[in-house]
Amino acid sequence: MKRTEYRWLLPSAMADTELPGDRARARRTVRDWIVDLSAFLIAVGVGLAALAAVEADGSTGDAVLFADAVVGAAACCALWVRRRWPFGLALTLTLVSTVEPVAAGALLVALFSLAVHRPFRPVAVIGALALVLVPLQPFLRPDPATSFLASVIFGVLMILLVISWGMAVRSRRQLVLTLRERARRAEAEAELRAEQAQRLAREAIAREMHDVLAHRLTLLSVHAGALEFRPDAPAADIGRAAGVIRDSAHEALQDLREIIGVLRAPGDSDEGGRPQPTLATLDALVAESRLAGMKVTVDNRVADPGAAPAATGRTVYRIAQEALTNARKHAPGTEVTVLVAGGPGQGLTVEVENPAPVEPFERVPGSGQGLIGLTERATLAGGELEHGPTRDGGFAVRARLPWP
Structure with missing residues (x-):
């Protein structure tokens, strides 16, 4: 049977959707064996308790007692096929339990399995049939130690309990499936945004x-x-x-x-002739940041910044500009350290680091697109860029660029 294709749906809309695991696997996993064995032992325990109660009654003949034991054993063994035929097994055990109290444990397990592995409609049909037939079993095989009304109430409560429990398990699986679909969709959209x-x-x-x-x-x-x-x-x-x-x-x-340059936004074409930033104008950028209230410490170890290649200098400038902007947004009030070192034949290294913010502040949401653009710029320039949190909770951006 072809499996249903899952879409991005809410759990309520997936009530009648077939879930993974509803169909029996070709081979049981270790978890399947543990669950099936536990269900079998529970059914056997309930069946033995019922058989002991029937035997203690004394009014039941040996032949009937033997038939009860055989039917109860068959009902418990039939639970091993509950994954493949949950509806048929639940229907059969519902009918058998009307005259056979030893099969009650197997019936409860079958109803629970049906509620877990099938949608609401077949569960409602079997559950309604089981509730209608509840009074027949204490009527045909009454228990001297329990009144008829108490037996009916107990039977109804047990059936409702196992069906509700099974439906709750199925609802949780539907919720997990929906959350996984949403997580996959969010991850795919994030990758798409990064590619864009x-x-x-x-x-x-x-x-x-x-x-x-x-x-x-x-x-x-x-x-x-x-x-x-x-x-x-x-x-x-x-x-x-x-x-x-x-x-x-x-x-x-x-x-x-x-292959580096200024990332010019649409509408800036009228300013295409403006002077482009270089490594020599890095001090002006730092001064502008200080005027904005930032604490910036600069360690420029380049002997002659004006001799740096124009394209490489622009890249260093843009990296420092984006890092200072991020520090101002995400770590206000901290002291930012800017380190520039290198020379001809050695390459240029730029490092911008800020500690974790000390005082609470209103966080500014960020998309991370600026860091993606910087990584792309540094890579196309023949260098590399790294960014991420530091051990003390701060953030650091490090780039290495060639200087022929």
């Missing part, structure tokens, strides 16, 4: 690369065209044009290899 953030970061970087390379490639085109149309130009002009072409090509290839 990475795609947007790549698109933004590609847009800026167009702006950065357009100027240098235009110079290449202009000077190459001049050499093409003026092959008889003076040697000094040809040498000067060749030098410009060489320098522009080198810088363009450098920028193309690093």
Whole structure:
């Protein structure tokens, strides 16, 4: 039989949905064996107690007593197929229990199993039939030690108890299934958002690369065209044009290899000519943060920040900017430490760390997209970026970038 495909539903809407485990497995697991053995022993215990009560009565003949023992044993052994045929087994034991008190334990186990592994409709049918037939058993096989009314009330309560218990177990399984579906859906959506953030970061970087390379490639085109149309130009002009072409090509290839830039949002195109941040402007960023009320300690160990490659300097600037912004949002009032070190041939290392906030504050929700963009930027620049909580409960961002 084809299994039902589960959708994102509330537990109430899944009342008639087939759950995993409703159909018998080809092979029992260890847990299945333990549960089945426990159910069998419970049914045997109830059956032996009923058989002892019938034997103590003294009014039952040996042949009937032997038949009770055989039927009770068969009912208990039939519980081993309750996973495969819960409805048929419950129906059969309901009819048998009307004349056989020894099968009462097996009937209760069968009703519980039916309520666990089948939806409400078949459970309601068998449960109603069992409640209707409850008075027949004490009428046909009365217990001298218990009145007829007490036997009927006890039988009704036991049937309602096991069915309610079984339905509660099924409802819990439905709830767990729904929560798992929601967790899987939330995880898939989070992965999708991360992929979209990475795609947007790549698109933004590609847009800026167009702006950065357009100027240098235009110079290449202009000077190459001049050499093409003026092959008889003076040697000094040809040498000067060749030098410009060489320098522009080198810088363009450098920028193309690093592939980093400013992540410009839509609508910022009118400001495309504004000066771009570099490593030398990191002090201005720190000063701006201090004016905003932050406590920032800077340890800049770069001997000549102005000599750092422009693209690498912008990456360091953006990493420090995002880390300071996050510290201001998620750890206000703490002292942030910014460390920049490195040099030509050694690479650049930038580290921004803040301790855990001491005083309670109203948390600002964050999506983590900024850190995703920084990771993408550092990776495309040929470096790497790490971020995460520290041992003291703070947060740290560390990046290593190449400096040829």
